[in-house]
Amino acid sequence: MKYRSTTLCLLAILTLWQAAAHATPDDTCNGQSFSKTFASGAKWRLCWASQPAEGIVLSQIHYQAPHQPERRILGQASLSQLETAFDDGSVTPLFLSTEAGFGGNNLQTLTAQDCSNGTLHAAEGRNVLCETTRDSGYSYKYVTQRQGQLLELASHSQIGARNYSLRWRFYENGTLEPSLGLSGELPIVDATDSAYGWAVMQSGKIATGFTDHALWRLDFDLDTTPANDVVEEITSTPTADRIRKTKAITTLDTETGRSFDPDIKRFWRIRDGVLTNGSVGQLSYELVPNRYDHSRANSSNEDCLAHDVFFTRYKACEQHAAHNATTDCGANVSQFANGESLDQQDVVVWYKQSYHHLPRSEDSNRIGTVWSSFQLLPRDWHATNPF
Numbered sequence: 001m002k003y004r005s006t007t008l009c010l011l012a013i014l015t016l017w018q019a020a021a022h023a024t025p026d027d028t029c030n031g032q033s034f035s036k037t038f039a040s041g042a043k044w045r046l047c048w049a050s051q052p053a054e055g056i057v058l059s060q061i062h063y064q065a066p067h068q069p070e071r072r073i074l075g076q077a078s079l080s081q082l083e084t085a086f087d088d089g090s091v092t093p094l095f096l097s098t099e100a101g102f103g104g105n106n107l108q109t110l111t112a113q114d115c116s117n118g119t120l121h122a123a124e125g126r127n128v129l130c131e132t133t134r135d136s137g138y139s140y141k142y143v144t145q146r147q148g149q150l151l152e153l154a155s156h157s158q159i160g161a162r163n164y165s166l167r168w169r170f171y172e173n174g175t176l177e178p179s180l181g182l183s184g185e186l187p188i189v190d191a192t193d194s195a196y197g198w199a200v201m202q203s204g205k206i207a208t209g210f211t212d213h214a215l216w217r218l219d220f221d222l223d224t225t226p227a228n229d230v231v232e233e234i235t236s237t238p239t240a241d242r243i244r245k246t247k248a249i250t251t252l253d254t255e256t257g258r259s260f261d262p263d264i265k266r267f268w269r270i271r272d273g274v275l276t277n278g279s280v281g282q283l284s285y286e287l288v289p290n291r292y293d294h295s296r297a298n299s300s301n302e303d304c305l306a307h308d309v310f311f312t313r314y315k316a317c318e319q320h321a322a323h324n325a326t327t328d329c330g331a332n333v334s335q336f337a338n339g340e341s342l343d344q345q346d347v348v349v350w351y352k353q354s355y356h357h358l359p360r361s362e363d364s365n366r367i368g369t370v371w372s373s374f375q376l377l378p379r380d381w382h383a384t385n386p387f
Contacts, residue, residue: 030059032121036133036151036170040387041066044151044170050123053320054078055102055166056155063174063378065386073285073376075221075314079166079180079214080350081321083302086187087209088196093302098323102157102164114156130154136171139387146387148172161185165369174381176285179373180214186359186367200364207359213305214372215321215333218349219314220270222283227346228273231311232284233258236265255337257307260289268309269379273344281380288375291353303334305352312336314346321350 031049043064051057057078064070079102085093100106110120110127118132132152139148151170156163165181186207191197197208222229231252236245245265252258252268260266271284287309304322310333312318317329318336330336333350355372362368 027060031057032123034121034131034153036131038133038149038172040172042172042174042386043070045070048121048129048153050103050107050128051078052101052103053097054080055107055157056129056153056168058153058168061176063170065174065382068382068386071223071283071381072221073176075219075226075346076217077168077178077219078217079178080217080319081213081215081304081323082164082180083213083215083305083322085211085213086196087211088191088193090188090191090208095323096159098320098325100159102159102166106157106159108156108158108163110156115154118152128155139173140385148387158184161187167371167373173387174378176376177373178216179371180212180353181369181371182212182355182357183367183369185365186363189364198359198361200359200361207363209356209358211354211356212372213302214353214355215304216349216351216353216374217319217321218351218376220285220347220349222270222272222285223275225272225274226314228344229347230271230273230344231342231347232269232271234267234269238263251343252311253343254339254341255310255312256339257310257334257337259308268311268349270347270349271380277380277383279383281383283381284379285381286377286379287349287351288377289351289353290374291355291372302332304332305354306334308352310334310337310350311342312348312350313340313342314348318348321352 029047031047033047035045037043045062047059049057059076061074061077062070062072082096083093084096107128110130115130118130120127121129121131133149136148136150139146149172152167154165154167156165162184167179169177187210188208189205191206191208194206197206200207220229233250233252235248238245267287269284269286271282275283277283315329317326318324321333324331353372353374
């Protein structure tokens with residue numbers, strides 16, 4: 001009995017030690033917890049909170065495919081900054097996240113009309129987040145077919161004459177799609193120079209074109225250990241006759257900024273430094289960009305817009321891609337990327353998505369909502385299709 005008691009005590013201590021090892025501060029839910037289980041058994045679990053600058057911020061994002069273990073993808077995800085600049089240069093570029101804020105009083109109180117067939121969620125006594133579940137189309141279609149679903153979390157912020165809709169879609173197959181929608185009223189409708197805009201009113205008044213640069217912050221913490229991730233750049237380069245494409249994979253060992261190339265298919269993945277899918281693949285998530293035609297827009301020559309994507313090592317004070325207010329860190333993401341090692345580290349991806357809007361007559365009273373989105377796609381997260 002003595003030996004049994006001792007063994008039980010040791011097992012209890014070991015269990016507590018293992019629990020403590022996994023219950024790190026990185027696993028703490030900062031905000032309200034949320035989960036969604038689909039009929040297939042696929043599940044998303046995360047936390048959300050309202051912040052003054054970013055609006056709705058997500059954290060501890062986990063995904064579980066049917067009959068598979070649950071694994072963490074992101075420690076935190078947010079729209080960290082949005083810069084808007086006018087084509088005629090008449091107004092100093094505005095940094096809306098830190099100068100105005102997507103949260104606070106700018107975060108709109110939602111009604112049932114804003115959340116048709118959905119569920120409203122409150123923060124600080126106001127309904128600010130809409131949850132809906134909807135069909136997403138074919139998961140696959142070949143000999144057999146399967147229709148999938150997605151979970152959508154949406155919020156709305158009114159900043160001056162603009163309304164921004166922040167939408168996060170979580171697909172049943174593990175795909176994550178952040179989106180930003182723009183509506184509201186056109187800026188500077190009394191402009192006179194058609195070289196910088198478009199005549200949108202019978203009076204001949206010209207609305208000035210403008211560019212929005214959305215800068216997303218994605219703190220990858222794959223699975224239980226946040227600080228063992230690896231960044232890889234994958235290219236498919238065409239031959240001179242453009243008949244074949246050659247694949248190459250390069251590990252990005254140090255903090256850096258990278259850009260798209262229309263002639264070369266170039267994308268990036270963040271993979272776990274240890275875990276595999278049980279076969280030959282290494283667990284990873286791929287950044288699937290969008291709006292290639294707008295990617296080089298940087299009329300104001302801002303350092304934070306010099307590249308389409310930056311990869312840095314996690315630092316708590318590096319929160320905003322531009323106008324980062326802390327004194328202990330750099331002012332913008334180009335200063336964050338100062339050559340520190342990325343190998344087997346806690347990786348943060350800063351993705352820039354630019355959208356140039358040249359007004360049209362149909363925008364003259366209300367801008368028709370324009371969506372900009374990109375995807376995070378599981379790559380080798382499973383040995384086979386789990387559905």
